[in-house]
Amino acid sequence: MQRPFLHPPAEAIRLESVLYALADPVRLEIVRRLVTGDCPLNCSTAAPAHLPKSTQSHHFQILREAGLIQSERRGTEVVNSLRLDEIEAKFPGVVAAILKAAKPLKCPDAEKSGS
Template sequence: MTPPRAHRSAPEHTHPDDVPLLTVLAALADPVRVQLVRDLAGSADWERSCGSFDVPVGKAALSHHLNTLRAAGLVEQRDIGSKRLNRLRRAEFDARFPGLLALVLADRPAAKAAS
């Protein structure tokens, strides 16, 4: 007989109002996390499961990156059956840090310094 599967605990969320700017900037300093934010921005809420992202990291690293984004108030997660679904907390985040997500999502190369 197969032993019963352990139930994982629900994720804890940090509201953007409780996050310092430096925490957000640190979370967005990693290119994998920026890609996750961009992917979520292009998807409907609660559409993306953790395994649906095409990023160059393993499952453990992906989990770490999503946890970092959740701790920075950028991502909210909920469990539906065996899947953990994600959404970008755009409205809440924009209220706390107006314009910051727009800059991250703009995908423009940095301007060259004037000579």
């Protein structure tokens, strides 16, 4: 068994880790996609498609360890969801303000939904 996902309890979530996780354009985009909910939540679809799988996995690990997302194996894929309530309870307004200020990432994903 691949070691199960490690999720920090709410008390252990640190502001610095949350900020660090969101300080990367790719991870910020992942969180943005998860919160808008306009796409399935597995890793491949939530991450920019042009990235290697290993890099995607690394970013999800950081988001997980920061306490921003929760990952759960569902069949062959991993379903990710945001832990917005817990983060909001600990750091009111932080993630909301960041997401409001975040612009969609410009990347080779650009599908038909042109700007």
